[in-house]
Amino acid sequence: MVVARTIEELNEARRDLRGEVGFAPTMGALHAGHLSLIERAKKENDFAAVSIYVNPTQFGAGEDFERYPRKEEADIALCRAAGVDLLFMPKTIYSEDEPIVRAPLIGASILEGAIRANHFDGVLTVVMKLFNLIKPQRAYFGKKDAQQLWLITKMVRSFFMDIAIVSCETTRESGGLALSSRNAYLSGNEKKEALKLSESLFEASKLIKRSEIRSLAIVQAIAEVLKPLAIDYIAIVDRDFKPIETIKKGETIILIAARVGATRLIDNMWI
């Protein structure tokens, strides 16, 4: 495994990867969710590339950029063990007064975008930079960040980028909690409270199996399970993130965001 810490080192290492490259961009603090992306990248390509970069532009003022978990040595060991061929860990990939990618006005103003202003501008900008640096044939993203996955897919289509975006299932702890680097913020008691997110989605799933298709009824059931957490949103949308009043199989995503203590968690279910 080559660990490239500068763009020059990356370019040199990339030239040696003659074949198809699968890429998983990450902010580090790697967990089994990341490893499942890497595993798939390895399986479907000749080489697997990973980036670890806590991207400052996707954090808002007052968010957790400074305290976001950084575990450089452990991450390198995990990547090596997972068979990663190229690990890119730059100090920065920004300079002064640069152009940025501005996320779609409507698509980035809803859900996460309504709460985290300019978050998706930062995400799309860094992903565009990383895609052009790594030049992968395929890039791997988790379904847990569903709106991010959707907006990146839109960007790739809008800018005619020659990269297949592969969406990967959310990895969960045995209790159901969706894996997230931010779970490290949770105390033991908060971790129990956090289970309400996945439980509320499993409850929705049960209702749908019993033929409930009204979005409103499902939202109410989810809200009931989430109590007493502070809910940012419960949304039921189609694959284009338009709100829908009735569930259609194969076309629906249920998204939730809630706060457990000081920690903001998101989860979702694709139906």
Added chain:
Amino acid sequence: MVVARTIEELNEARRDLRGEVGFAPTMGALHAGHLSLIERAKKENDFAAVSIYVNPTQFGAGEDFERYPRKEEADIALCRAAGVDLLFMPKTIYSEDEPIVRAPLIGASILEGAIRANHFDGVLTVVMKLFNLIKPQRAYFGKKDAQQLWLITKMVRSFFMDIAIVSCETTRESGGLALSSRNAYLSGNEKKEALKLSESLFEASKLIKRSEIRSLAIVQAIAEVLKPLAIDYIAIVDRDFKPIETIKKGETIILIAARVGATRLIDNMWI
């Protein structure tokens, strides 16, 4: 020459160009300035590609998008005669609620950007799309649109795009007027008035040859020659578009913008 009118046709034609591609993006109404870009693209690459697309997003409200000259048949004939291999003439390359490239805040707020709000967002967005579609090794731009050339170079660097930006000398009529598709708007009398732009730059050049290096003195001399045109700006900047008080050879650009009747014209000189 293949004329591709859809993205599918373009992709198919592009696959057949096995070798280096030089690309000149245009808005059509081709003149000798465009032809000099194409000639250079042909000379320095295995294939020359040209796009003709009047990009709506770079025109502001009240600007000349509707009446911008469109000369499809003549343009096709000129490209064919110039030996263009691939001509891309799409109807549109936009869809709904897309991400855009937002031009650098400072770099796009000065000079042309101060007068034409969001103009450079439109330019960078369409150029990013066209670059990803055409996949050239080199792209050719005229020095006449100096700020545009600078911002495109910045974009390519910021987003790590694997394309060399080649800047080409401004082509002028024998009287000195810089070629522009917008010159078609000028009446016979206005065309004479328009000569003041290039004349003012030649006057500046004479002063500099006589060892004048004070920017202020040169700006005053230019303003004198431009009378009685309405001046948008006269600026003396370094290659990074920072204003400078004294001329340094090899590091300076003098830029002017003025109105001749209802037509806005720009010109510049690289020293």
